[in-house]
Structure formats: structure tokens, C-alpha cells
Amino acid sequence: MTGFSATDAALEGFRITRERPRALIAWTLFCFAVSVVSVLITVNMPAEAREAMEQLQSDPSQPPDPAVLIQTLTVLSPVILFGLAVQCVMAAAVYRIVLAPEDGKFSYLRLGPDEFRLMALTLIYVVLGVCLFAAGQIAVGLVSFVASLAGQAAFTFVFMAAELFLLGLLFYVAVRMSLAPVVTFDRKRLAILDSWALTRGQFPRLLGAYVLAICCVIVVAILVMMIFFMLSGIVMLSIGGSLADLSRVFQPDETTIRTYLNPFMIAYMVVGAIFTAVYYAVIAAPGAWAYRGLTGRTE
Numbered sequence: 097m098t099g100f101s102a103t104d105a106a107l108e109g110f111r112i113t114r115e116r117p118r119a120l121i122a123w124t125l126f127c128f129a130v131s132v133v134s135v136l137i138t139v140n141m142p143a144e145a146r147e148a149m150e151q152l153q154s155d156p157s158q159p160p161d162p163a164v165l166i167q168t169l170t171v172l173s174p175v176i177l178f179g180l181a182v183q184c185v186m187a188a189a190v191y192r193i194v195l196a197p198e199d200g201k202f203s204y205l206r207l208g209p210d211e212f213r214l215m216a217l218t219l220i221y222v223v224l225g226v227c228l229f230a231a232g233q234i235a236v237g238l239v240s241f242v243a244s245l246a247g248q249a250a251f252t253f254v255f256m257a258a259e260l261f262l263l264g265l266l267f268y269v270a271v272r273m274s275l276a277p278v279v280t281f282d283r284k285r286l287a288i289l290d291s292w293a294l295t296r297g298q299f300p301r302l303l304g305a306y307v308l309a310i311c312c313v314i315v316v317a318i319l320v321m322m323i324f325f326m327l328s329g330i331v332m333l334s335i336g337g338s339l340a341d342l343s344r345v346f347q348p349d350e351t352t353i354r355t356y357l358n359p360f361m362i363a364y365m366v367v368g369a370i371f372t373a374v375y376y377a378v379i380a381a382p383g384a385w386a387y388r389g390l391t392g393r394t395e
Contacts, residue, residue, distance in 0.1 A: 100389025
């Protein structure tokens with residue numbers, strides 16, 4: 097019977113980065129280059145794009161106005177597509193190293209049909225997710241309206257229970273459909289619904305693998321940031337500065353190219369590039385490992 101170990105799937109990304117140091121170095125350089133491009137985009141972002149972002153972030157507690165949201169997404173679409181392309185390039189590299197380790201050209205980094213299919217799949221899933229969420233909210237509203245006929249207490253209880261059920265259902269569907277990118281990559285076609293049949297009966301193991309991988313990433317991120325900022329503080333104090341000076345370095349009043357041209361910020365970008373490379377490996381590897389096990393692949 098085919099299957100996989102949730103623990104092995106969760107830790108596969110760390111195994112990849114440990115056993116493939118050349119790939120990790122190449123991925124780190126790629127992530128650092130992406131950081132540099134992101135800095136240039138941020139510094140040279142048009143005023144209308146900055147205003148769109150400010151409008152979208154003006155009140156996070158309130159849902160954005162649909163017209164403002166559409167306008168913001170339209171203005172920021174090139175940046176969004178750039179970020180999506182980077183994510184798909186890294187995800188495909190991880191899938192390639194797990195499913196086809198012999199195909200190591202360019203340290204598994206490409207931008208071709210595989211990556212474009214992953215981008216298309218992501219956009220399709222975003223649209224389907226929004227539609228599913230909207231339909232769920234309509235259903236919650238109808239059920240709550242019926243319950244309101246029995247009084248305020250019944251309305252509150254039914255509304256909260258329906259919202260929790262909807263969130264749980266969406267979460268369950270997301271886990272069951274989480275292997276769609278790997279299936280799309282391996283089968284060289286858009287596999288929108290194939291993951292559902294493949295993951296039948298595998299929800300607990302998939303959930304365990306994802307939760308363990310995320311927890312490991314969080315722990316690593318906390319340790320890396322603590323060590324980095326502690327060393328940065330020691331260096332700043334040793335050259336006669338203060339912790340307030342260090343805070344101003346990482347949180348400048350205005351964003352200019354000069355902001356990033358200092359040793360502390362450059363070191364921060366280098367450390368961030370290393371962590372980002374590891375992060376992509378740890379997050380993308382569980383799905384590839386699970387797919388390999390569920391399809392009966394051998395080592």
C-alpha cells in the first residue's frame with residue numbers, strides 16, 4: 097500500500113538543504129538577487145502604486161472596498177506577477193529535486209513551461225477560492241437569517257457556528273487540494289482537481305506534515321533573527337553607536353536606495369536570502385514527498 101511518513105515529509109526540506117549545499121547556495125544567490133530587485137522596485141515605485149497600497153492598508157480591521165481592491169490589484173499587478181513567478185520558480189526547483197533529482201541543470205532553477213503552469217494554477221485557485229468563500233458567506237447569511245427568526249441569541253449562535261464550520265470546510269478543502277501544484281508539475285498539465293482523489297484518507301498525515309514543517313520554520317526564523325540582531329547590536333555598540341541607531345537603520349523614516357547601502361542592511365538581506373531559500377525548501381518539500389509516496393515512487 098502506498099503512503100508516506102508525515103515526519104519525513106515535514107523534514108524533507110531540511111534534508112534537501114543539508115545534502116545539496118550547491119543547490120542551497122544557488123537558491124540563496126537567487127533569493128538575494130530577488131531582494132535587490134525588490135528594493136529597486138520599492139524605491140522607484142510610482143506614487144499611484146504607493147497610494148494604492150496605503151489605501152489597501154489604511155484599516156486592516158475592515159474589509160477593503162471592492163472598487164479600491166480591484167484598483168490596487170490592477171496597479172500592483174506587475175509586482176504581484178513578479179512575486180508569483182519567484183514563488184513558482186522556487187517551488188518547481190524543490191519539486192524537481194524531489195521527483196527528478198537527476199535533472200540538476202542550473203541548480204534546478206528554471207523559468208519555463210513547468211513554472212508557467214504553476215503560475216496559471218495559482219491564479220485559477222485564487223479565483224476558485226474567492227468564489228467558494230463568497231458562496232459560503234452567502235450560505236452563512238441565509239442560515240443566520242432563518243435563525244434570526246427565533247431571536248437574537250439563536251442568530252448569534254448559528255452565525256458563529258456557521259462561520260466556524262465554513263472556515264473548517266475551507267481549511268479541509270485546502271489541505272485536500274494542496275498536492276495540485278505537485279501533480280501539475282509532474283504530469284505536465286493543469287491538474288486542478290486531481291489532488292482530491294489522490295489525498296483521499298490522507299488528511300491527518302498531510303495536516304501533520306504541514307503543521308510540523310511550519311513550526312520548524314517558525315523556530316528557525318526566531319533563532320536566526322535573535323542571533324542576527326544580537327550580533328548586530330554588539331557590533332553597533334562596539335563602533336560607538338547605540339541600539340537606537342540600530343533601530344533607525346532597520347526602520348528608516350523614508351525608503352531610498354541610500355537606506356540599503358549600509359553594512360547592517362546588506363547583512364540583513366544576505367541572512368534573509370539564506371533563510372528564504374531554506375523556507376521555500378521546507379514549505380514546498382512536504383507536498384512533493386507526500387506525492388512521491390502516494391504514487392508509489394521509489395528512492
